[in-house]
Amino acid sequence: MSNAILVFIEQRNGEIKKASLEALSEGRRLADKTGGPLVALIIGSDLAGLTDKIAGFGPDRIMLADSPLLEKYSNEGYASQIAEAVKQAAPTILIMAFTAMGFDLAPRVAGRLQAGLITDCTHLEMGENNLLDVTKPLYSGKVVGTIRFTGKKLPQIVALRPNVFPLLEENLHKEPEILQIDTGVTDADVRCKIREILKPEAAAVDLTEANIIVSGGRGMKGGENFGMLQEVADILGGAIGASRSAVDAGWIDHQFQVGQTGKIVSPTLYIACGISGAIQHFAGMSSSKYIVAINKDPDAPIFKAADFGIIGDVFQVLPVLKEELKKLKAG
Amino acid sequence: MNIIACVKQVPDTEARIRIAADKVSIDEAEVSMALNPFDEYAVEEALRLKEKFGGDVTVISVGEDKAVTALRNCLAMGADKAVLLKDGAFSGSDSLAVARILAAAIQPRDYDLLLFGKQAVGEDHCQVGPLVAEILNLPYVTSITRLEIHEKAAVAHREIEGATEVFECPLAAVFTAQKGLNEPRYASLKGIMMAKKKPIETLSLADIGLSASDVGAEGALTKIKALSPPPVRSEGKVIEGEPAEVARELAKFLSDDAKII
Numbered sequence: 145m146s147n148a149i150l151v152f153i154e155q156r157n158g159e160i161k162k163a164s165l166e167a168l169s170e171g172r173r174l175a176d177k178t179g180g181p182l183v184a185l186i187i188g189s190d191l192a193g194l195t196d197k198i199a200g201f202g203p204d205r206i207m208l209a210d211s212p213l214l215e216k217y218s219n220e221g222y223a224s225q226i227a228e229a230v231k232q233a234a235p236t237i238l239i240m241a242f243t244a245m246g247f248d249l250a251p252r253v254a255g256r257l258q259a260g261l262i263t264d265c266t267h268l269e270m271g272e273n274n275l276l277d278v279t280k281p282l283y284s285g286k287v288v289g290t291i292r293f294t295g296k297k298l299p300q301i302v303a304l305r306p307n308v309f310p311l312l313e314e315n316l317h318k319e320p321e322i323l324q325i326d327t328g329v330t331d332a333d334v335r336c337k338i339r340e341i342l343k344p345e346a347a348a349v350d351l352t353e354a355n356i357i358v359s360g361g362r363g364m365k366g367g368e369n370f371g372m373l374q375e376v377a378d379i380l381g382g383a384i385g386a387s388r389s390a391v392d393a394g395w396i397d398h399q400f401q402v403g404q405t406g407k408i409v410s411p412t413l414y415i416a417c418g419i420s421g422a423i424q425h426f427a428g429m430s431s432s433k434y435i436v437a438i439n440k441d442p443d444a445p446i447f448k449a450a451d452f453g454i455i456g457d458v459f460q461v462l463p464v465l466k467e468e469l470k471k472l473k474a475g
Numbered sequence: 476m477n478i479i480a481c482v483k484q485v486p487d488t489e490a491r492i493r494i495a496a497d498k499v500s501i502d503e504a505e506v507s508m509a510l511n512p513f514d515e516y517a518v519e520e521a522l523r524l525k526e527k528f529g530g531d532v533t534v535i536s537v538g539e540d541k542a543v544t545a546l547r548n549c550l551a552m553g554a555d556k557a558v559l560l561k562d563g564a565f566s567g568s569d570s571l572a573v574a575r576i577l578a579a580a581i582q583p584r585d586y587d588l589l590l591f592g593k594q595a596v597g598e599d600h601c602q603v604g605p606l607v608a609e610i611l612n613l614p615y616v617t618s619i620t621r622l623e624i625h626e627k628a629a630v631a632h633r634e635i636e637g638a639t640e641v642f643e644c645p646l647a648a649v650f651t652a653q654k655g656l657n658e659p660r661y662a663s664l665k666g667i668m669m670a671k672k673k674p675i676e677t678l679s680l681a682d683i684g685l686s687a688s689d690v691g692a693e694g695a696l697t698k699i700k701a702l703s704p705p706p707v708r709s710e711g712k713v714i715e716g717e718p719a720e721v722a723r724e725l726a727k728f729l730s731d732d733a734k735i736i
Contacts, residue, residue: 244636245635251606252605255610260697261570262600263600287703291698294695335644342640353636353637398655403656404488453716455716468722468723
């Protein structure tokens, strides 16, 4: 049985996703266990400058699928490249990041290879015969599942929840071999194409990538008050989020929703303002490192999960907090 | 325009979940079940497209007898026909096995669009729609918030980190629905009455021409080994007092403990 580990590295416009570096770090740890080579695959156009940015994470080999036709993401075009890399590297495990791209791409790859895929993984444990036991929260985090690959078909494909797996801290540069792969994919092979990418005028920190999230719920009383959260988020360099009730009330767009039917986030700090802490909300933020809650209701379930809770009125606490943070920031 | 929407019955998002005695499944006996919320968006979109372009809407589910409730719900919303794929051999299926079952049932039908929810809440594997697309060799876009259908082509919006991708693809195609796509309707009383008369076809493994080794535990490549309760977060500090006082303490916590400043 092969013992190679293949990691798909996501880049957009030459920017490598942090979640992919986390995947590569986990790949390094697993490759040390299997004793096999760690292979990284980058797909896109004009990639030569990117190999240096990942070499420190210790890949033994870097494969590049570099073509103008791959400049824009498509699940069909990218899956063909990954399938080719799998053919060449014969990995026992294929690791991806469960980003927006990973969400779209991983099942296309799994279908094409007719291989098993486990998404939104929060922990990987190497078992016998290099078969993985994968931890994944289920039922909005009310249950933790351990899922095992049967090994009937390889590779085992895992998509890792961003911000959960630690980045390697030391430089493990191994002078990786650089290899070009080419599947000869043509424009006609890609039926579903990106026509354009719409960007909001003000570049905001994306919720799923934010290290700090300041989130508001029903206690914010109205959309106009989310500006207060934005001000605190701006001071901290974070993003704003919202509970389902705030979104359903029409106070803020659904793309800010955190929870079971919204986004899953794992920031270092999650500040819940006027959020009671319904179980479906926990599903989206319970893997945050620190949870802070500000709520008037002393019985709000959010306090059970909070590392630091304030029983109080957000409209009184936030303005003072804002000033205090400004002072601290100014040093 | 003929549309097939694939749906799943899932535990209500607010339901308490208890792990069953076998430690690999949940105790469904006392859990209230509902149509997967993301599937509601898929069904709603199918109905809106039917209202605009004509054709019919078929809903399909893989499940046991009780999944009929979810199918009836879709029929009451306005879907024309329903298909329940049910067979003892399906038990233990993983995402790929479920996708094989759906693809085999969909393949002989006449369709222009296949719609799914972007994921089934509960197990949240987020795979079945795209896997069906791959098996049927169709283009897809996952997690869409907008869909426009033009002559033989579709334009779909998909949110990514900090931006929106606009995809264009030919039909037939598969789309999986994200919140924001539409506002699902409630079934009317008339709809509920009419749903009782609409047909629900039940098909077995043999009916869809698959073999037992393709599906169920035998066909699965992943298997739940154990379910356990989530780790309990240790209870932190909860304070109450003058706003200025507590805000200062919080700021201190953020800089000294969480070290984010």
